[in-house]
Amino acid sequence: MLTIDPESTVPIYLQLRNEIMEAIARGDLSTGDTLPSVRALAGDLGVNMHTVNKSYHELVSKEIIEIVPKKGAVIIVDEGVSNQRLALMSAEFRPLLAEALVRGMKEEELQRLITTIMNNIKED
Amino acid sequence: MLTIDPESTVPIYLQLRNEIMEAIARGDLSTGDTLPSVRALAGDLGVNMHTVNKSYHELVSKEIIEIVPKKGAVIIVDEGVSNQRLALMSAEFRPLLAEALVRGMKEEELQRLITTIMNNIKED
DNA sequence: GTTTTGTTATAGTATATATAGAACAAAAAG
DNA sequence: CTTTTTGTTCTATATATACTATAACAAAAC
Numbered sequence: 001m002l003t004i005d006p007e008s009t010v011p012i013y014l015q016l017r018n019e020i021m022e023a024i025a026r027g028d029l030s031t032g033d034t035l036p037s038v039r040a041l042a043g044d045l046g047v048n049m050h051t052v053n054k055s056y057h058e059l060v061s062k063e064i065i066e067i068v069p070k071k072g073a074v075i076i077v078d079e080g081v082s083n084q085r086l087a088l089m090s091a092e093f094r095p096l097l098a099e100a101l102v103r104g105m106k107e108e109e110l111q112r113l114i115t116t117i118m119n120n121i122k123e124d
Numbered sequence: 125m126l127t128i129d130p131e132s133t134v135p136i137y138l139q140l141r142n143e144i145m146e147a148i149a150r151g152d153l154s155t156g157d158t159l160p161s162v163r164a165l166a167g168d169l170g171v172n173m174h175t176v177n178k179s180y181h182e183l184v185s186k187e188i189i190e191i192v193p194k195k196g197a198v199i200i201v202d203e204g205v206s207n208q209r210l211a212l213m214s215a216e217f218r219p220l221l222a223e224a225l226v227r228g229m230k231e232e233e234l235q236r237l238i239t240t241i242m243n244n245i246k247e248d
Numbered sequence: 249g250t251t252t253t254g255t256t257a258t259a260g261t262a263t264a265t266a267t268a269g270a271a272c273a274a275a276a277a278g
Numbered sequence: 279c280t281t282t283t284t285g286t287t288c289t290a291t292a293t294a295t296a297c298t299a300t301a302a303c304a305a306a307a308c
Binding site: 014018021022024025062064077079080081085086089090092093094095096097098099100101102103104105107110111113114115116117118120121122 | 138141142145146148149186188201203204205209210213214216217218219220221222223224225226227228229231234235237238239240241242244245246
């Protein structure tokens with residue numbers, strides 16, 4: 001079930017994008033599955049249609065879903081990460097890892113943290 | 125040397141914050157060292173004083189520097205990460221790790237990526 | 249005593265986030 | 279075939295964020 005926190009400082013369209021990604025990571029959604037229509041999901045969540053639409057297009061730009069006109073938003077996760085995609089991901093990881101280094105975290109400590117978070121994602 | 129990219133989509137105050145954190149991670153700046161005054165750095169970079177000020181306060185909120193009135197911005201990195209700080213970091217890592225999982229990255233693959241990025245930070 | 253410091257205040261512009269409502273063409277559903 | 283649903287596009291509004299500009303202040307540094 002997708003939910004949002006209106007009080008969060010994280011924009012709604014990013015909250016939604018993140019939740020959908022986690023649902024896929026968990027296996028609750030798989031390649032071929034479709035997301036609800038923008039109007040239906042917006043109605044459920046009590047937010048504007050355009051906000052949901054923006055979430056979906058976030059996922060389109062990440063090549064995680066494909067919006068097939070008049071059919072729906074279909075999940076299209078193909079395994080494997082291109083070098084271009086890896087560069088984008090690295091740019092996002094970089095400031096977080098810099099902070100970890102500043103705080104004196106050792107690589108083992110960080111690897112454990114990563115493992116813990118990944119397990120949390122899978123278990124929620 | 126601190127620089128900014130005016131074309132970047134990353135806000136200037138975050139670019140600066142990130143660069144300063146990387147300088148500390150690299151060892152170019154250490155506990156006790158002081159950053160230039162907000163006016164001096166703003167002049168060097170060709171940006172507004174308030175933008176640099178915002179960067180510094182980003183680091184204050186992360187407890188990485190301390191602004192001693194009329195003395196300067198002093199680096200105060202004490203090793204060790206509180207549980208509260210760990211929770212904040214986890215919240216930032218989480219969506220990135222979800223995306224990695226969606227793309228089918230295995231934990232080994234991710235650990236290698238993390239190591240690579242950390243080495244890049246240290247070597248720049 | 250002059251300069252430099254971080255801070256605070258006001259003001260303006262530009263962009264980002266979110267909402268609202270309307271209209272469109274085409275596919276799906278009845 | 280007709281109705282409904284679909285994503286898309288457009289206009290409009292409100293609020294928040296990012297950045298700049300300028301001014302003023304009190305206190306430490308010189």
